[in-house]
Amino acid sequence: MTRAADILKLTPAGLYCEAGDFYVDPLRKVPRAVITHGHSDHARAGHEAVLATKETLAVMAARYGEKFAGTRQALHFGETIALASAQVTLKPAGHVIGSAQVVIEVAGKRVVVSGDYKRARDPTCPPFEPMPCDIFITEATFGLPLFRHPPAADEAAKLLHALQLFPDRPHTIGAYSLGKAQRLIALFREAGHHAPIYVDAPTSKLCAVYVAHGVPLGDIRLLASTPAADLNGAIVVGMAELPEGTNDPVTAYASGWMRTRKRARAANVDMPLIVSDHADWDELTQTIEEVAPGELWITHGEEAALLHWARTKGIRARPLSIAGYGDEEDPEAAPSA
């Protein structure tokens, strides 16, 4: 008789499923890894075999090179594969392109690993699908009741408004190269901004992955090969510096952490924009209520409030402190002073 709590166990290399002999988002090189999404704290190079959505595999190849793993296998959303005595299905997580929840079923018991997720609208990836389960393993990056992200389109509109006020200045937006950058670009396009948008090299590579997988981003150009004068009045997305000779820029930075005044000031930009690819407090609690798990495990982020909330709702909950998530390219998940 399998207990749901025995399906996954926490090891130094990360969450391990014994019945299927695989790890989910392992922190070290392992023989077999199921990867939720391409952020570097979840998707590391060097595993012997990787199972993920085709979009996530493409992201890994773009970042780490074609030899990022010994072998790889793509799974469509909703498709189920048998790994030894475990059934594995990937369901959309709504976080970035290809991002998936990993649904693991063993002997009639179901565990869902959310990976990173959000519920807010994102034109660049399919929405999160809640899956009822025995154990739901959730992230809690913004797990405090003070984090409520405004509609991302409203934040994008603020930047476009500044562009109207300062039509001769470059508008630079600090945004992560995977996910945040493309979501913002897509929102600008939806708002009717069709001019070229300039990006740095890492962002450009990932934009190409989005476009190749059917997410249109319009006229995207590489910052490095652009004359300074062309950047005046243009939007520049990424972390790269502007070339010499442009007008003074309007600077923005897009992150869910921009909600608090302290962090917004520390960003030291003209326009902190509250845009996140992680669930806010309302999305976390709404999701847990919809999934209605027998038990809730909380991986990374601000877990104390969510634990308390779950217990007041009669949901059994425990923290899973996994050191190593949220400390690399997905720095939204890494709270710092």
Added chain:
Amino acid sequence: MNRLAALIARLETLNDAAMKEAFLADYLSETPEPDRTHARDLLDGKLKLRPAKLALIRGLAEARIDATLFGLAQAYTGDMTETIALTWVPNRRANRDPTLSEIVEALATLGRSELPKRIEAWLDACDETGRHVLIRLITGTLRLDRPREADAAPAADTQNELFRAAPRKDTSGTIAAILLYAERTNARARTSPLRCTFGIWNGDTLAPIGRCEVGPVEAEPIEHFIAEHTTARFGPVREVRHDREIALVAELAFAAITPTPRRKAGLTLRAPRLLRVLEGAAPSDAASLATLEARAKGH
């Protein structure tokens, strides 16, 4: 209120006086009287209100949220006004947020017993930024004299009636302070001057007290420190390690000590500049807020 609050939040993050002017002009051009006059008065520090107590608003907030969750949120922000503004969940959506004129008039005319209900309705009708500015406004903690007090004051700025500076007695001197953040002043050039934010000890934490630009040559030891001890990046800004074990200590000269009640330290250095990096100095060698306070009083 929401539009005005968004403007105020924007003015607080902007560095560039021309950009502040443009955002302000844009706001005023879309704001009808009598709100426009009220907004001008508010931004000039001339709007006088009979303030409400934060305890009253806190009571309204605490009645709506689980005490543990409220406490965890407060522990995170460290700012009761912000905690209330951000954790407040509107009961019902009003069809519009209150205008500044409505708020000014209500505060002048409403009796003590009518006030809580009205404030509650306002908080329900505002968004997060609106609530935050509203609470600061009605508790008398919204101070808009100079949005970037830690900066050396450029002459053009002082002419701007929005951001007038108060006269000061001579409190110039030098101080040992700790580097908190560094940012390249010209985001395009790798060797441009650094804009450095320094802090001094306030108990076990560091309170920011001033920002200054450091030329590329003097910045060299700072560049090394940044390369080895960056703890976070926010756009062009690098946060560096600053704790009891490892921190960069530097000697700063300044023209005066300015009281800035709106800021955490309560004091900022006027026109600070870097004299030298104190190589080998321990973090505990940096000054404390108590010392600076004593010097501000002329001791």
